[in-house]
Amino acid sequence: HVQLVESGGGSVQAGGSLKLSCVASGFTFNRAPMNWVRQAPGQAIEWVAEIYGEGAKFYADSVKGRFTISRDNAKNTAYLQMDSLRTEDTAVYYCTLGRYLVPKSQGTQVTVS
Numbered sequence: 001h002v003q004l005v006e007s008g009g010g011s012v013q014a015g016g017s018l019k020l021s022c023v024a025s026g027f028t029f030n031r032a033p034m035n036w037v038r039q040a041p042g043q044a045i046e047w048v049a050e051i052y053g054e055g056a057k058f059y060a061d062s063v064k065g066r067f068t069i070s071r072d073n074a075k076n077t078a079y080l081q082m083d084s085l086r087t088e089d090t091a092v093y094y095c096t097l098g099r100y101l102v103p104k105s106q107g108t109q110v111t112v113s
Contacts, residue, residue, distance in 0.1 A: 002026040004095050009108030012085055020080040020108055022095030030073040035099050036080045038091035038110075046091075047099045049080060063089075085112045 008020040036048040049069040050058045057069055068081040078095055090112050094103035
């Protein structure tokens with residue numbers, strides 16, 4: 001079955017950086033589009049970024065120019081490099097297989113102060 005495990009979250013000051021990882025299993029990773037979504041307290045889930053199997057990348061306007069999505073197909077891992085973090089980036093971050101899928105994994109907390 002599909003399993004996605006996120007890590008790398010933490011607490012940082014505004015302007016800082018974090019790199020999130022998502023280790024995947026249970027499906028053919030190198031063919032799957034990988035997405036990062038986030039959910040801030042009391043708010044709806046927000047799509048953040050997507051990377052196709054061949055490497056095409058897409059970003060939400062709110063993170064464009066600050067976040068970079070990448071993947072290592074040999075390691076079945078997707079990444080989200082987050083730079084110039086803002087307080088409004090505070091959320092639980094999840095990786096998913098689709099932009100609008102409800103996350104089933106635990107996610108990783110990112111707190112920017």
